[in-house]
Amino acid sequence: MPEPFRNYCRETASADVLDWRTDFGFDAASNDYAVLKVPVLLVRAALANPAMVAMMEALKQALPDPRSPIVPGAGHFLITSHAIECAALLTDFLTEASEDTARPG
Numbered sequence: 076m077p078e079p080f081r082n083y084c085r086e087t088a089s090a091d092v093l094d095w096r097t098d099f100g101f102d103a104a105s106n107d108y109a110v111l112k113v114p115v116l117l118v119r120a121a122l123a124n125p126a127m128v129a130m131m132e133a134l135k136q137a138l139p140d141p142r143s144p145i146v147p148g149a150g151h152f153l154i155t156s157h158a159i160e161c162a163a164l165l166t167d168f169l170t171e172a173s174e175d176t177a178r179p180g
Contacts, residue, residue: 076152077155105137108134111138111139114142114168115134115142116143117138117141117143118153118161119143119144121146122151123150123151
């Protein structure tokens with residue numbers, strides 16, 4: 076990772092710990108996701124760890140119509156190592172979602 080990002084990680088590690096602690100209190104069943112009526116983009120790194128792959132697969136199965144691209148060559152910090160690819164995926168997704176909501180009916 077680039078040194079500025081490493082420094083950011085070091086400086087914000089305590090907040091990251093708090094995020095993980097709150098995650099353990101989140102209790103949703105897979106059928107809770109099935110009722111979502113919003114577009115969902117699930118982006119995964121091709122080199123993600125097995126736990127992340129399993130989590131993404133479970134979400135893909137639970138959500139009604141997710142978009143789930145995989146970024147080739149990317150690992151855990153794909154938004155820093157593959158920022159351009161992630162930005163393009165998000166831009167395309169938001170453009171498509173915006174067009175869908177603009178259509179009548």
